[in-house]
Amino acid sequence: VGLETIPPGEVHLGDDAAVLGSFDGAALISVDVAVYGVHLDADLFSLEDLGFKAVASALSDLAAMGARPRGAVVAVSSPPGTDLEALHHGIADAASSSSCAVVGGDLATSRDVSVAVTVVGECPEGSAVLRSGARAGDEILVTGPLGRSAAGLRLRRAGAGPDDQLVVAHRRPVARIDEGVAAREAGVHAMMDVSDGLGLDLHRLCDASGVGFELVHVPIAEGATFDEAAGGGEDYELLMVTDDAKRLRSVFEERQLRAPITIGRVHADGAVRTWNGASFERRGWQHQF
């Protein structure tokens, strides 16, 4: 398959299964599947972009738990003649940019290009950050301004080149692994990545925690609109909920990570879901399923 980008000594390959070294803590696992033409416009973005996004999206699920990646495996279904090398480049780039080894893969024939990425990560036993830990009064923060990915898609559709900064944000998203680990170590109560948009994912986090929220600030990325920031997906910034934002900020500063942005507060009443006092409805990118 040739999907190997492996730190020597860490894994054994070429057998029926790949052998990862032992785990110190809990093992985490997540899978994401991306289809060319469904999750990514095949006229505007390359197979390399598809591979990159599929891996980044899966890694973001580990980031959202405060885990570090240990390895990824990739299953590709595609028509004969598909440029698998381009796909592989994107996969390898995204994995190596997050220090994740690609340790296995499988290929099959199908009419569409479908890329399923499974990532395995690790964090100390009992420390994985769930969505369900938000408590009344907690502060809600996000790792960066939102809407870059949606703005990039809009610009690309309007004719911007692939190297436009916002277009790059759409086709080469970054999983916030270091930020997730920092947030976990700073003791955040709950965390989640913004993959389908703040207007969906904040609701989901609060649903899981049985709480409401009072949003006071939607940080809009430069070049993006409010709707893109509130409803656009695939920014993969992390939502973090904590009762000690000062500590969170200081851990991020020590590690030279971008300062987290406070966006609101957790409300005890699960029915309270407001933005500056007005109702903040669910909005965002709903996939077919």
Add this chain to the structure above:
Amino acid sequence: VGLETIPPGEVHLGDDAAVLGSFDGAALISVDVAVYGVHLDADLFSLEDLGFKAVASALSDLAAMGARPRGAVVAVSSPPGTDLEALHHGIADAASSSSCAVVGGDLATSRDVSVAVTVVGECPEGSAVLRSGARAGDEILVTGPLGRSAAGLRLRRAGAGPDDQLVVAHRRPVARIDEGVAAREAGVHAMMDVSDGLGLDLHRLCDASGVGFELVHVPIAEGATFDEAAGGGEDYELLMVTDDAKRLRSVFEERQLRAPITIGRVHADGAVRTWNGASFERRGWQHQF
């Protein structure tokens, strides 16, 4: 997604990633993708069969290393209207029959039904059985007679019902997890599952070990032909190579596993690949890739 069949307490679900408990030994990971109409004839077999086979095939990769499964995640791409419940039943049946929890999944839209199954397993550190350990003079054994799956496919094509015993062998293969663990604990030198046929997989094992083989016996399952036994894939029996077949037999007997069948011996010369003295060429099921 509804792909949850989880022993309580072992995993945490419903978050961005599933959390598995800690690992005592090495973690192993493997992925297999199956496409309806490519890996399984869509006119003769059900979506339930597709799900079952995809999981069994992935689990067999763990069995081949001597590992026990810890969890599986499943990514499905399929056209709108696909009977995902049937698919899920097959997935859940195969997983639970090997005591494997399905801990996560993802769904996407595509024209073909493509099922990517990733399994994570565990075995004591440094004990995973590789393909590369066969040594000159070692005995080669297999966990059962071969050709059942290929015979079942032939019979189904000829009009046999889905409940015919050989047809069941084709659509509901069993990953030999207990046999793989027993073989590892009995100290076999090398192991591999027969997924693409003896005529390919024995060559691959010997390629990895840099050795040859003298095959003396191809065990043909009842109802199968020699060609099906020698070249048919998807039986998922295990090839085992050991210098202590007596111990292997006795461990299998203690655990009430079917007695392994001796099929030949490892030859020091990698160019020697014979069946009863004649050349035994590569043959078997080659997939598109």
